[in-house]
Amino acid sequence: MIFKRIFIYWNHVIRYSVYVGMVFILVELNISSKLLEIWRKEDEEARRIRKKYADWKYIEKQPTRIKAALLYFIEKGDRYVAAKIAGITVEEFDEIRRRANIPVVV
């Protein structure tokens, strides 16, 4: 009898733990999708600003690697990866970014 009760009690514990876990996962997913939506909008706004201010004539005149890096930066706004594409340091890339009049938007 006692074993049966323990078994039933244990079943309840497992079942409710699963429910609580599912609620947590749903809340987490909801927060996560809201955050992603906010970030998507932020990225879009930043991209628009970078495109608007960029000196396209200057960008066009650059050697292939630098041009590719500047175009990547306009799209993504990531100075580190852009510097890697250009094969230079972050600060060296930042100097070129400033000459190309592309703002950092954070």
Place this chain on the structure above:
Amino acid sequence: MIAVIDTCFIIDWARYRRKNILTKLFKLILIHEEVLAQIRSPITINFISNLLSQGVVKLYPWSSREEEAFNRLREEIVLDPRIPALERPDILCLIMAYMSNSILLSENKGILRVIAFHPKYSAIKVWTALEVLENAVYRGLLKINDIKNFLQLVKEYEEDTKHFFNRTRMNIIEMRIRKWLEK
């Protein structure tokens, strides 16, 4: 207050006409040697070496315990599609700020995103130049009479560094400054 400084923040801030307020705002600024190694331009090198000689900036003594924390965090975020690429020095700064309970000075979007959701590292305060300007105003290091003065300060920073702040964050800080001015 103690701060940890990362590469993106330094290379922008060194070009700002009022860059010296940083030394009045923080009694100590920690820097990692890998961040220092990324600095190349004379303007930034001069700025940081001056701060090092004044004793305001100090090299952070990195330990094996922190290296383990770095490896753990790197593994957590490297495959997370929500996080833009983060370089080793950025993550090191995040760990340093956590370990030393300091404010992280960063302009890195990836860092701002990590602290937005990470259960452990969301406790870290990250300030971009915008929050530095805001706090410099609160501490009387930058005098303003109205919101226009503050927006002018932000505009100066944007002109000097070619660095703009996103509208949402600007609105939040503008609101906080307005409330502060009303007091």
